Amino acid sequence: MTETAPAERDARTAAPLSPADAADAARLVSFGLQPKLVPARDAEYAALLRRYQEEPGFGRLADAVATGLGLIVLEVSPRAGMAVAAAEDSVFAVRMSEYARRATADPADRFLHGLAHLAVAALAFPRPADLADEGYLGRVTVNGVEAFVRQACHRLAERAAEHGDNTDPETEAPGLEAAWRVYARRSATGATKDARRLAGSTTGIVGKAVAFLADSGFLQRTGDDAGGTYRTTARYQLQVRDMAAGSAMTELLALGVVPVGDGSAALLPPEEDAALDLVDGAGLPFHR
Amino acid sequence: MTVSAQAPGPQTGRSPAPGPAADEGLARRLRALACTAPLHDLDSRKANLAGEYGTYAMAEVALAAIDLVTLSMDFDTGADHEQIVARLLPRIAAQAPRRPAAEHERVARWVLDNLINVGSVDRGFRAVYGTFGPDGVYVRRDYDFKLVEEVQGPGGGVYLRTTDEAVNVLVGALDTDVTSAQIAAEVKLEVLISRGRLADAQLAAEQARYRTVQYAETLRRTLETTRRDVRAVDWLRAVPDMITEALDHIADRYRHENAILTNIRRARDEAVDTGHKLRAAELVDIVKDCIRRHTQLQTRLLEAGPLFRAEQDRQAFQPPAARAGTDLYGQLLAPLLPLPVERATRVTDAFFARGTGPRPPAAVRLGDLTELLLTPPPPREHLGAELPEPDLVATPDDSRFTEEQLGAALDLLRLPEDAPRRLSGLLAEARRGDADLPYLVALLAVHAASPPVGTAHRQGEPRLLFAVDDGAELDDPEFGGADLIVGTALLAPRGPAASHEPAGTDEED
Numbered sequence: 001m002t003e004t005a006p007a008e009r010d011a012r013t014a015a016p017l018s019p020a021d022a023a024d025a026a027r028l029v030s031f032g033l034q035p036k037l038v039p040a041r042d043a044e045y046a047a048l049l050r051r052y053q054e055e056p057g058f059g060r061l062a063d064a065v066a067t068g069l070g071l072i073v074l075e076v077s078p079r080a081g082m083a084v085a086a087a088e089d090s091v092f093a094v095r096m097s098e099y100a101r102r103a104t105a106d107p108a109d110r111f112l113h114g115l116a117h118l119a120v121a122a123l124a125f126p127r128p129a130d131l132a133d134e135g136y137l138g139r140v141t142v143n144g145v146e147a148f149v150r151q152a153c154h155r156l157a158e159r160a161a162e163h164g165d166n167t168d169p170e171t172e173a174p175g176l177e178a179a180w181r182v183y184a185r186r187s188a189t190g191a192t193k194d195a196r197r198l199a200g201s202t203t204g205i206v207g208k209a210v211a212f213l214a215d216s217g218f219l220q221r222t223g224d225d226a227g228g229t230y231r232t233t234a235r236y237q238l239q240v241r242d243m244a245a246g247s248a249m250t251e252l253l254a255l256g257v258v259p260v261g262d263g264s265a266a267l268l269p270p271e272e273d274a275a276l277d278l279v280d281g282a283g284l285p286f287h288r
Numbered sequence: 289m290t291v292s293a294q295a296p297g298p299q300t301g302r303s304p305a306p307g308p309a310a311d312e313g314l315a316r317r318l319r320a321l322a323c324t325a326p327l328h329d330l331d332s333r334k335a336n337l338a339g340e341y342g343t344y345a346m347a348e349v350a351l352a353a354i355d356l357v358t359l360s361m362d363f364d365t366g367a368d369h370e371q372i373v374a375r376l377l378p379r380i381a382a383q384a385p386r387r388p389a390a391e392h393e394r395v396a397r398w399v400l401d402n403l404i405n406v407g408s409v410d411r412g413f414r415a416v417y418g419t420f421g422p423d424g425v426y427v428r429r430d431y432d433f434k435l436v437e438e439v440q441g442p443g444g445g446v447y448l449r450t451t452d453e454a455v456n457v458l459v460g461a462l463d464t465d466v467t468s469a470q471i472a473a474e475v476k477l478e479v480l481i482s483r484g485r486l487a488d489a490q491l492a493a494e495q496a497r498y499r500t501v502q503y504a505e506t507l508r509r510t511l512e513t514t515r516r517d518v519r520a521v522d523w524l525r526a527v528p529d530m531i532t533e534a535l536d537h538i539a540d541r542y543r544h545e546n547a548i549l550t551n552i553r554r555a556r557d558e559a560v561d562t563g564h565k566l567r568a569a570e571l572v573d574i575v576k577d578c579i580r581r582h583t584q585l586q587t588r589l590l591e592a593g594p595l596f597r598a599e600q601d602r603q604a605f606q607p608p609a610a611r612a613g614t615d616l617y618g619q620l621l622a623p624l625l626p627l628p629v630e631r632a633t634r635v636t637d638a639f640f641a642r643g644t645g646p647r648p649p650a651a652v653r654l655g656d657l658t659e660l661l662l663t664p665p666p667p668r669e670h671l672g673a674e675l676p677e678p679d680l681v682a683t684p685d686d687s688r689f690t691e692e693q694l695g696a697a698l699d700l701l702r703l704p705e706d707a708p709r710r711l712s713g714l715l716a717e718a719r720r721g722d723a724d725l726p727y728l729v730a731l732l733a734v735h736a737a738s739p740p741v742g743t744a745h746r747q748g749e750p751r752l753l754f755a756v757d758d759g760a761e762l763d764d765p766e767f768g769g770a771d772l773i774v775g776t777a778l779l780a781p782r783g784p785a786a787s788h789e790p791a792g793t794d795e796e797d
Contacts, residue, residue, distance in 0.1 A: 033648050071646060084646055092646035096637065099644075106409075111629050114636025117643050118624070122616035131614055143440060149621075156625055166315060168429035171416050175630030177430075182629050185432045187411040189440045190404075200409045203440065216645035227440070235645065244643030245614040251638040255631050257623045 017057055024048060025062040029069065032082030033092070035217025035235060039081045052076050074242050079134075080234040085243050099212070102200075107175065108182050112202065115183065116209040118248065119149045121240045124219075124232045131241045134234070140219070142227030145206045146188060153180035203227060315419050319431050322415030323453045326435060327351065330402055341395065343384045349399045352379055357436055358450045358501055366439055366447030373397060403436040404448075411438065455501070504585050507534060523596055531589050538582045538589075545582070549575050689728050696721065697728040701753055701774065708775025711755070715764055730767055733774050745779055752777050 028048040031037055039046045052059045053076070062082070066073050070090030074083040086092035096103050096110060103110040123145050124138030125131045157180070160167045169177035183202060190198035197204040210230055213219045218236035223229040330346035356375050360367040376396040381389070405411050412434040420426055435454040441447045507530075549572065556568035614620070620639070624632050689697075700718055703709060711733050718725040736755040744752045755772040762771040 033646055035645050085642070086644075086646040088641070090646070091649050093641065094644040094647045096640060099640075107633060108629065109409075111633040111636055114633065114640040115624075118616070118621055118636055118639045121639075121643065122621045125616055128615040131616070152622065152625060166419065166429065168417075168431050171428040171430055174430075176628045178625070179627050179629045179632035180625040181432075183625075185410050185412060187434070187437055189446055190406075190411055190438045201411075212644070216647070218645060239643060239645060240616070241614065244639045245616060245620065247642040248620055248635050248639035249614065251635045252620065252623060255627070255634065257627065 017061055021058060021061060022065070024051070025058060025065045028052060028062050028082055029066045029071065029084065032066070032071075032073075032084040035081075037081065037217075039078055045081065046078070049076065049078060049081065052082070072243075074235075074238045077234075080238060083235050083238050085239055100208070108186075109200075109205075111179065111182055112186065112205050113209070115149065115179075116145070116202075116206045117213075117244075119145050120206065120209055120213065120219075121236075121244065123148055125237065125240060131237060131245070134237070136232075136237070138232040138237075139222075139229065140210065140232075141225065141229045142203060142207045142210055144226055145210075146203045146227075149183055150188065150202070153184040156180045157184060315417065315429075318417040319415070319433070322413075322417070322431055323433060323435070325415060326403065326405070326413055330399060333402075337398070339391070343387075344380065344395050345383060346395075346399055348383075349376060349380060349395065350403055352376060353396075353400055353403060354435065354450055354454050357448050358455060361449055361501055361505065366441070366449035369400070369446070369448060372400060372448065376400075400436070400448075404438060405434075452505075501581065504581060507585060507588070527592075527596075531592055534589055535586065538586045541582055542579065545575050545579050549579075689724065693722060693725055693728055696725060697732055700725075700729060701732060703753075703774065703776050705751065705776045705778050708773050710760070711772040711774055712762055712764060714774060715767065726766060733772055736774060737772060739777075741779075750779055752779055 028045075028051075031039075031042070031045045031048065037045060039049055052062055059076075062076075063073055066082075066084055070087045070092060071084040072087050074080075074085055076082050086094070096113065100109065100113050103113050120140055124140045125136070126138075130136045130138060156178070157167070160178075167178055167181060169181070186200070186202050186205075187198075189201045189203045192198050197207050199205075199208070207227060210219055210228060213236065214221055214230060218233055218239065219230040220233060221228060222231050327347045327350050330350055334341045334344065334346050353372060353376055356372050357367040360371070373393065373396045376399070377389075377392050380392040380395050384392070405413055410432065412432055415431045415433070416428055417431060418426055418428045433453045434451045436448050437451055438446045439449050552568050552571045552575065556565055556572060620635070624635050627635075697718070700714060711730070714729055714733070715726045718729045732753070733755050736753040737757065739752050739754045741752065753774065754777050755774045757770040757772055760771040762769050
């Protein structure tokens with residue numbers, strides 16, 4: 001018995017892949033496209049994942065199916081399932097114009113919606129190590145994220161006031177207004193006729209971001225305190241670490257903001273920006 | 289046309305652009321001026337409202353609203369929207385007492401909504417002003433400000449708070465140091481009281497209270513920052529210094545205000561003029577409120593130390609990092625915020641594009657769509673839970689007399705209008721059929737002793753049973769009392785005189 005089992009497996013791996021195998025591989029990818037599905041709760045999903053890990057041929061086939069659909073495989077594991085991300089220009093990619101209708105017309109709204117997503121990630125994984133640690137579970141609240149960004153903006157406003165800078169933007173060039181001012185200007189919350197969150201307020205924008213992430217299987221709602229509390233999932237960590245952070249960083253480097261060639265492990269921001277640098281190992285991104 | 293371009297010209301000696309240093313003061317005053325614009329705007333825009341709103345002084349209502357919000361601001365919450373509206377109503381009603389209350393409320397809501405500026409996306413105001421830059425170039429700038437802002441309360445509700453701009457507009461002291469302004473206000477108050485000028489004293493006392501609130505607000509914000517991230521605040525020097533300073537300040541103010549309180553109390557008790565007495569009494573209330581606010585501030589200050597230690601314990605003892613990842617805040621968010629929004633958007637767009645998970649696009653088949661459209665809507669669930677069937681218990685019939693007995697008694701009493709009878713006769717007749725019946729007949733006869741003539745007449749009844757006591761004694765084995773004469777009176781359909789006549793003939797019998 002013990003001798004026949006490996007022999008049998010070798011035979012299966014060696015055998016040419018059939019259309020049925022392709023169907024199974026595509027099924028695995030389709031499971032990956034349902035981010036809320038947990039492998040531990042679905043026997044078929046779990047079996048296909050095992051097959052991906054045990055049969056190199058099947059694994060390559062599933063990867064090929066995903067690539068053909070315009071998906072990037074981030075990780076295939078029992079913890080994250082088949083974690084896939086949409087490639088650029090893929091049909092699966094979410095566009096800002098679909099995400100928020102006002103964002104196309106109003107550049108300030110476009111920025112605020114993007115900033116909300118970045119801020120949620122920044123508070124969910126406050127330390128560099130949190131992104132690297134696979135066992136880390138981040139916790140965020142809607143009000144916490146809103147207050148955190150508002151405070152960062154407030155600090156910049158204070159700094160500008162200390163320097164005696166006039167930060168009021170020029171009337172003809174709204175695009176030159178400092179980003180923090182756009183956030184500081186927007187009201188945090190507001191009363192509406194039907195007792196819902198004011199969609200245009202920063203709390204509303206952050207709330208929309210976390211609700212969207214929860215819908216994508218990136219966050220799990222744990223309570224209603226502080227505007228809604230959420231914890232992160234393995235997929236969110238993968239997506240932020242492997243896709244979003246790098247992409248945004250590239251863009252920032254292209255703007256010439258972060259000096260290239262720093263290379264230190266602590267990944268501290270540039271020295272001359274001392275007022276904003278972070279203390280490594282703190283529970284939250286605190287400032288010296 | 290810039291000034292620097294004309295430098296070689298005759299204007300070189302006296303530069304019309306005094307440079308950024310002098311311009312800064314001008315810009316500050318322009319901003320201060322802009323803060324009052326929304327109030328003026330209210331009075332000019334009231335003409336656009338549908339209806340006659342000319343009688344209302346909107347700027348006055350707005351200032352009163354800012355007053356009310358400022359005074360009901362506490363550490364944790366702001367002012368309740370509905371409460372502010374309710375407290376504004378007496379003033380508005382006094383402005384136009386003959387108008388309906390609904391209109392007063394509409395004015396209150398309109399003013400409050402305009403102070404928040406509900407229609408705009410930012411819920412704030414913007415003013416444009418111009419300054420000369422360091423290079424002598426004239427630039428127009430946008431100044432964004434809020435007067436009343438909405439904040440999240442602890443229970444999830446939305447509360448109102450006045451901004452610093454609003455408080456500054458209100459008290460008219462622009463760009464001044466909080467502490468020194470308060471000291472000045474209180475010294476002024478003492479002098480005023482010692483000279484007996486109470487009207488001015490009240491103004492000064494109110495100003496002192498606004499300053500107190502503003503001071504508390506500054507401290508609240510610092511403490512909130514501390515709670516959120518311990519290291520954002522300098523706990524080695526700055527915060528302890530600030531707390532010591534604030535505690536000293538409170539001790540000082542407390543002593544000061546108690547002295548003032550004693551003085552005003554004396555002024556109140558010694559005052560002869562009723563107006564002075566009343567004003568001094570109000571002043572006592574204001575100073576008491578100041579003292580209350582100081583006590584509240586002190587409690588918070590004493591809590592600050594333990595709060596810091598607890599937060600530090602919670603945050604400092606975390607296991608060290610195994611390996612480094614991307615520092616999302618330090619490397620992305622923090623460098624991003626000072627950038628011009630146009631460039632920052634490129635970064636946030638990139639993060640959004642790669643930070644969102646794959647979304648399968650919806651593919652619709654016509655067949656499915658048709659079916660979906662033809663499916664009847666699911667039953668609504670908002671009708672509430674099903675009501676439980678009530679458990680009914682039949683109550684036992686405990687009536688003294690049956691329906692048949694009542695019929696028999698009424699038959700017996702249906703007497704011709706020209707032939708009244710003695711009660712004794714009726715009882716004897718009733719007793720022949722049923723032993724219980726006389727009781728019912730007696731009851732009805734006694735009831736008829738005071739017949740509801742008016743009611744019967746109004747309801748248009750043709751006849752009415754009546755009973756009269758003529759002094760005869762009732763001789764009966766079961767009943768005692770007067771042997772009533774029971775008869776039927778005819779009621780005329782109209783007129784009280786006509787109805788009286790048949791009754792009169794019956795009584796004569």
